[in-house]
Amino acid sequence: xATRHDTAAAPPAKEGGAAPAxxxxxxxxxxxxRARLSRRWQRDVRWSPxxxxxxxxxxxxxxxxxxxxxxxxxxxxxxxxxxxxDMEWAGLRNYTxxxxxxxxxxxxxxxxxxxxxxxxxxxxxxxxxxxxxxxKLRASNFFRVVMLAPYATSIAAATLVFVLLFGxxxxxxxxxxxxxxxxxxxxxxxxxxxxxAVSSIVIWRxxxxxxxxxxxxxxxxxxxxxxxxALDGASRWKQFLHVTLPSLRPTILFTVVVxxxxxxxxFAEPLMFDANKGASGGxxxxxxxxxxxxxxxxxxxxxxGRASAIAWTMFLILIVVGIIxxxxxxRLRASS
Amino acid sequence: MTTTITKPPADATPEPPKNGxxxxxxxxxxxxxxxxxxxxxxxxxxxxxxxxxxxxxxxxIAASRDNARLAETPPPFWFGANLFDKLxxxxxxxxxxxxxxNTTIVAGVSSLTIVFLxxxxxxxxxxxxxxGRGALMLIVIGTMMVPPQLQVIPxxxxxxxxxxTDQLQAVILPSLVSAFGVFFxxxxxxxxxxxxxxxxxxxxxxxxxxxxxxxxxxxxxxxxAVLGMLMFVQTWNDFLWPFLVLTQLGNPTVQVAVAGLGRGxxxxxxxxxxxxxxxxxxxxxxxxIFGKQIxxxxxxxxxxx
Numbered sequence: 233x234a235t236r237h238d239t240a241a242a243p244p245a246k247e248g249g250a251a252p253a254x255x256x257x258x259x260x261x262x263x264x265x266r267a268r269l270s271r272r273w274q275r276d277v278r279w280s281p282x283x284x285x286x287x288x289x290x291x292x293x294x295x296x297x298x299x300x301x302x303x304x305x306x307x308x309x310x311x312x313x314x315x316x317x318d319m320e321w322a323g324l325r326n327y328t329x330x331x332x333x334x335x336x337x338x339x340x341x342x343x344x345x346x347x348x349x350x351x352x353x354x355x356x357x358x359x360x361x362x363x364x365x366x367x368k369l370r371a372s373n374f375f376r377v378v379m380l381a382p383y384a385t386s387i388a389a390a391t392l393v394f395v396l397l398f399g400x401x402x403x404x405x406x407x408x409x410x411x412x413x414x415x416x417x418x419x420x421x422x423x424x425x426x427x428x429a430v431s432s433i434v435i436w437r438x439x440x441x442x443x444x445x446x447x448x449x450x451x452x453x454x455x456x457x458x459x460x461x462a463l464d465g466a467s468r469w470k471q472f473l474h475v476t477l478p479s480l481r482p483t484i485l486f487t488v489v490v491x492x493x494x495x496x497x498x499f500a501e502p503l504m505f506d507a508n509k510g511a512s513g514g515x516x517x518x519x520x521x522x523x524x525x526x527x528x529x530x531x532x533x534x535x536x537g538r539a540s541a542i543a544w545t546m547f548l549i550l551i552v553v554g555i556i557x558x559x560x561x562x563r564l565r566a567s568s
Numbered sequence: 569m570t571t572t573i574t575k576p577p578a579d580a581t582p583e584p585p586k587n588g589x590x591x592x593x594x595x596x597x598x599x600x601x602x603x604x605x606x607x608x609x610x611x612x613x614x615x616x617x618x619x620x621x622x623x624x625x626x627x628x629i630a631a632s633r634d635n636a637r638l639a640e641t642p643p644p645f646w647f648g649a650n651l652f653d654k655l656x657x658x659x660x661x662x663x664x665x666x667x668x669x670n671t672t673i674v675a676g677v678s679s680l681t682i683v684f685l686x687x688x689x690x691x692x693x694x695x696x697x698x699x700g701r702g703a704l705m706l707i708v709i710g711t712m713m714v715p716p717q718l719q720v721i722p723x724x725x726x727x728x729x730x731x732x733t734d735q736l737q738a739v740i741l742p743s744l745v746s747a748f749g750v751f752f753x754x755x756x757x758x759x760x761x762x763x764x765x766x767x768x769x770x771x772x773x774x775x776x777x778x779x780x781x782x783x784x785x786x787x788x789x790x791x792x793a794v795l796g797m798l799m800f801v802q803t804w805n806d807f808l809w810p811f812l813v814l815t816q817l818g819n820p821t822v823q824v825a826v827a828g829l830g831r832g833x834x835x836x837x838x839x840x841x842x843x844x845x846x847x848x849x850x851x852x853x854x855x856x857i858f859g860k861q862i863x864x865x866x867x868x869x870x871x872x873x
Contacts, residue, residue, distance in 0.1 A: 280776035367605035377859030448867035
């Protein structure tokens with residue numbers, strides 16, 4: 233990593249007399265022969281790239297890399313929230329505990345099911361909306377901007393409204409369903425309905441955003457692909473299936489990965505969806521996610537070591553997702 | 569992670585970087601579609617638009633009512649008389665004045681810093697040759713995958729050790745690491761900044777900092793603006809970390825303050841909605857004004873931030 237003095241090696245101003253750009257790497261012998269100005273020049277060209285990237289990496293090491301490794305270290309210890317510096321070696325006990333912990337597995341299952349309920353409809357709807365936005369439209373900018381309003385809304389604000397909309401006795405959604413003769417649904421306490429309600433917050437916030445990403449990718453598809461498909465007599469639906477979808481595969485894969493990462497970290501929605509704003513994810517833990525469970529273990533039960541172990545299992549899950557993504561995208565590239 | 573995410577519209581030629589770029593991005597959108605949209609397409613889009621707006625609109629309606637009215641069937645569909653009262657009470661109860669100031673400082677400082685650091689790092693990755701460039705870029709991309717939960721615990725210990733609880737720098741400093749920003753600026757500068765301009769400046773004897781100042785910043789300005797807005801939205805809405813290190817009574821950001829509104833045995837729902845509305849209003853304003861540019865930026869970057 234580059235250090236501070238690189239910055240000093242880049243003189244703030246230099247008038248005339250400097251040599252034209254040279255290849256950055258040269259042997260020290262030739263360097264020494266050059267005029268002083270030219271030497272500064274060389275140093276500038278050679279080291280300033282490191283100066284430019286170093287602030288990011290310094291911050292990353294301090295606030296990204298170090299915490300990552302330290303979490304692993306903490307997960308091997310018994311650490312209390314009240315005295316985070318008193319660490320007592322625990323070996324793998326935090327991890328073995330997790331495997332026997334029914335609440336951990338419950339949270340893992342919930343994270344998975346909420347992840348599926350929120351991601352799959354979200355991305356499919358986004359794909360459909362993007363397809364419609366790709367038509368020649370009046371007021372297309374209006375549609376695009378309005379679709380982003382949920383993205384601008386904070387999780388806290390969105391969740392608070394949805395709690396009211398999903399109210400059991402007087403909520404707007406139950407009232408609406410009542411018009412069709414459906415009895416009031418207990419969106420808080422029934423496990424599956426609660427998970428659907430939490431997922432709907434995620435879906436609401438991110439569908440428009442993903443639609444824009446798909447739209448950008450659709451616009452990059454060469455027009456002649458459609459023209460030749462049309463010449464072959466393919467209907468619009470066939471064109472969508474055989475031209476649009478295959479061209480979007482890398483983008484779809486990307487959004488799936490990003491949404492999976494987002495879903496695995498779900499925290500604020502289930503936290504604030506709970507009527508009592510507790511970390512249990514409903515009285516029967518019916519919508520407690522791993523993120524929430526980690527918070528409960530660390531900050532409610534004050535076991536930071538155990539929370540660290542939970543965090544690392546979440547990271548391992550993500551690494552597996554990353555590897556699957558890598559394999560699939562290689563397959564895709566090989567097949568096309 | 570995939571780097572071949574989404575290429576910007578094919579017409580991304582570099583020249584005049586100012587506003588020509590944005591306009592072209594959006595125009596390309598219209599030319600990209602093959603057919604005119606039919607009435608069904610419009611109908612679906614309008615329904616989707618209504619669903620996108622309705623919860624926000626209803627937040628304002630609920631904020632203008634009271635608990636009694638919100639516990640009736642059917643629920644209210646239009647404004648009552650209490651809106652400004654409730655907004656005022658929410659403002660004072662949740663200490664929102666201070667919270668807004670805090671959030672503005674946090675979001676402002678971090679987005680400006682991120683934009684500056686990302687631009688110089690993105691420029692180095694896009695246009696300069698140096699040993700280790702590929703490997704370092706891989707690290708940047710890999711960083712985007714590390715979940716915040718993994719960092720929270722040691723950061724919390726650091727903050728406790730430094731006695732930074734309830735202080736804004738505890739929120740600002742960790743938020744400055746934005747791999748997304750570096751990646752975003754790199755992608756933009758690769759195509760928006762012709763090598764010849766840099767070389768011309770070099771031949772004139774400009775040092776690297778002068779090149780940054782006089783060539784890179786002017787060329788990158790539109791992308792810097794978009795990145796700045798995206799980062800502002802992100803830090804404004806950030807929840808988990810501020811929630812852990814800032815307390816509601818100490819020095820809260822807006823999200824932390826609003827999360828604490830209306831607890832208790834019979835919470836005042838209208839009050840909660842008023843707080844939620846206030847917390848989102850500044851961002852909706854930003855989107856109303858710069859919506860087109862933000863849309864263009866998201867479509868060009870096409871990466872979730």
